[in-house]
Amino acid sequence: xxxxxxxxxxxxxxxxxxxxxxxxxxxxxxxxxxxxxxxxxxxxxxxxxxxxxxxxxxxxxxxxxxxxxxxxxxxxxxxxxxxxxxxxxxxxxxxxxxxxxxxxxxxxxxxxxxxxxxxxxxxxxxxxxxxxxxxxxxxxxxxxxxxxxxxxxxxxxxxxxxxxxxxxxxxxxxxxxxxxxxxxxxxxxxxxxxxxxxxxxxxxxxxxxxxxxxxxxxxxxxxxxxxxxxxxxxxxxxxxxxxxxxxxxxxxxxxxxxxxxxxxxxxxxxxxxxxxxxxxxxxxxxxxxxxxxxxxxxxxxxxxxxxxxxxxxxxxxxxxxxxxxxxxxxxxxxxxxxxxxxxxxxxxxxxxxxxxxxxxxxxxxxxxxxxxxxxxxxxxxxxxxxxxxxxxxxxxxxxxxxxxxxxxxxxxxxxxxxxxxxxxxxxxxxxxxxxxxxxxxxxxxxxxxxxxxxx
Ligand code: FES
Ligand SMILES: [Fe+2]
Numbered sequence: 001x002x003x004x005x006x007x008x009x010x011x012x013x014x015x016x017x018x019x020x021x022x023x024x025x026x027x028x029x030x031x032x033x034x035x036x037x038x039x040x041x042x043x044x045x046x047x048x049x050x051x052x053x054x055x056x057x058x059x060x061x062x063x064x065x066x067x068x069x070x071x072x073x074x075x076x077x078x079x080x081x082x083x084x085x086x087x088x089x090x091x092x093x094x095x096x097x098x099x100x101x102x103x104x105x106x107x108x109x110x111x112x113x114x115x116x117x118x119x120x121x122x123x124x125x126x127x128x129x130x131x132x133x134x135x136x137x138x139x140x141x142x143x144x145x146x147x148x149x150x151x152x153x154x155x156x157x158x159x160x161x162x163x164x165x166x167x168x169x170x171x172x173x174x175x176x177x178x179x180x181x182x183x184x185x186x187x188x189x190x191x192x193x194x195x196x197x198x199x200x201x202x203x204x205x206x207x208x209x210x211x212x213x214x215x216x217x218x219x220x221x222x223x224x225x226x227x228x229x230x231x232x233x234x235x236x237x238x239x240x241x242x243x244x245x246x247x248x249x250x251x252x253x254x255x256x257x258x259x260x261x262x263x264x265x266x267x268x269x270x271x272x273x274x275x276x277x278x279x280x281x282x283x284x285x286x287x288x289x290x291x292x293x294x295x296x297x298x299x300x301x302x303x304x305x306x307x308x309x310x311x312x313x314x315x316x317x318x319x320x321x322x323x324x325x326x327x328x329x330x331x332x333x334x335x336x337x338x339x340x341x342x343x344x345x346x347x348x349x350x351x352x353x354x355x356x357x358x359x360x361x362x363x364x365x366x367x368x369x370x371x372x373x374x375x376x377x378x379x380x381x382x383x384x385x386x387x388x389x390x391x392x393x394x395x396x397x398x399x400x401x402x403x404x405x406x407x408x409x410x411x412x413x414x415x416x417x418x419x420x421x422x423x424x425x426x427x428x429x430x431x432x433x434x435x436x437x438x439x440x441x442x443x444x445x446x447x448x449x450x451x452x453x454x455x
Contacts, residue, residue, distance in 0.1 A: 003045035004045070008041040008043050014431075016433075019246070020249065024303070024328070025326075027301060028304075028326045030327060031326060033326065035198050036326070041252065043431065046431075047429070047442055048427075050425060051419050054219075054362075055416075056362070060362035064094065064095070064360070066447055068093050068181070072185065073179060073342070074178055074354055075088070075109070075179045076099055076177050077209050078107070080125075080382050081100070085100075086101045086127050087099060087122060087125065087126065092181075096111070097168065098110050098111075099177060102142040107170050110165040111181075114135065115138065116149070125384075130147055144166075145164050146160050146163040168181055169183065169188070171188035173196060174199055178192075192257070193256075198258075198260070198336065199336075204372060207350070208375050208379055210373040211369075211370065212368065212370045213387075213398070214366055214388065215368075215394070216365070218364055218416065220357075220365060221365035221366070223412055223415045224412055225353075225355035227415075228343065228408065231250045232433040235248075238407050241284060242269045242272060244267070244284035247269045250264070258338045260335060262332055263333040264332050266306045267303065278297055279294045282294050282295065282302050285302070287400055306327075306330070306331050307326075307327035307328075311323065316376065317373065322348075329346070330347070334347055340444070341354055341355045351372075351401075352370040355368075368385065369405070
């Protein structure tokens with residue numbers, strides 16, 4: 001049996017020198033919400049993550065059977081299918097599902113397969129009045145009830161009263177639609193409980209999907225995902241932001257099905273061994289060139305000044321909410337993960353990531369980045385998911401954020417190649433900074449191998 005996860009005492013555990021995240025919060029100019037004051041450090045046993053989790057088709061096949069066919073997973077936003085008849089195709093590994101707005105306020109999901117000879121019912125997202133198979137014309141109502149089939153006299157063996165599409169469980173949270181391929185799935189409310197409790201403060205249903213891009217990545221889905229689950233890599237991978245990011249001062253909290261890494265912004269990394277001025281920090285934070293003038297924070301601490309700037313730029317769209325948010329909520333990186341692959345950021349960070357296997361190719365994956373945004377008045381149309389070319393840079397669509405992604409992406413195929421070449425059988429993860437990666441593997445071990453990690 002694998003060892004259990006243990007609670008750590010935040011006051012006595014081993015951690016980075018420099019300010020803790022909680023000490024930074026003490027400097028906030030606004031009341032800090034309880035959700036940021038909460039700490040949940042865990043000692044996840046020294047799980048020896050086997051390299052074969054990334055390199056073998058056999059492990060991928062196990063993930064499909066024991067994880068993807070069983071787990072609650074983010075399929076789309078409710079706003080992707082706003083009108084009755086709107087449907088979206090959600091694919092995971094080699095599986096495909098159809099998520100349909102069956103009637104006002106009702107979303108249903110079905111395996112994307114005709115019950116006649118199995119053709120995929122819909123290959124494209126769209127709006128329809130029925131679900132009719134393009135091969136021979138079998139048809140179902142939007143709610144999955146059988147509708148008709150051509151030349152019914154030739155199918156006396158089909159009991160059309162029992163020929164509805166099989167339904168799979170659907171749930172919604174904060175404007176996101178989740179499905180579970182397992183018709184006997186455990187309740188969603190329990191699964192999402194910890195994440196939902198945290199996001200009471202930040203209602204993502206009030207935001208709209210401003211952009212949604214996807215790209216095929218030349219690596220296992222976990223390599224892509226784990227590149228976004230710790231800030232420990234910032235010093236080597238993103239050295240240009242080190243002067244304004246408290247990378248290893250991140251606070252890492254682990255719960256049952258979710259974990260978070262809060263990485264403070266507008267504060268220098270403890271790995272920098274020289275004294276930085278406020279100007280240095282702001283120059284880095286604002287991505288200014290060496291000859292560009294740096295704004296004077298007018299006696300304010302840089303974090304408070306940046307937070308105020310951010311409030312003013314969001315005020316038109318978000319209204320008075322910006323005044324309720326503390327400085328930390330305006331500037332820090334509140335990176336949450338719901339097992340296995342859903343990553344919404346808290347407050348106004350706006351980012352949502354999702355990572356999936358690319359079909360059944362265990363050496364490639366799909367990375368998506370969604371930006372959510374506040375809006376005034378009528379809800380704007382949700383952006384459709386657009387594909388980047390396989391070698392297209394994220395910076396072509398996401399500017400500064402995209403340039404940071406491109407540095408992460410640069411590593412990914414090299415991590416895959418290194419894992420294929422290594423003589424080592426396992427990875428070695430740090431205890432605190434990489435606790436989210438540890439937790440992901442602990443959970444994966446529970447789901448796929450029936451134990452936390454692989455001992
Ligand atoms: S496979 Fe769908 S109608 Fe024949
Ligand atoms: Fe990164």
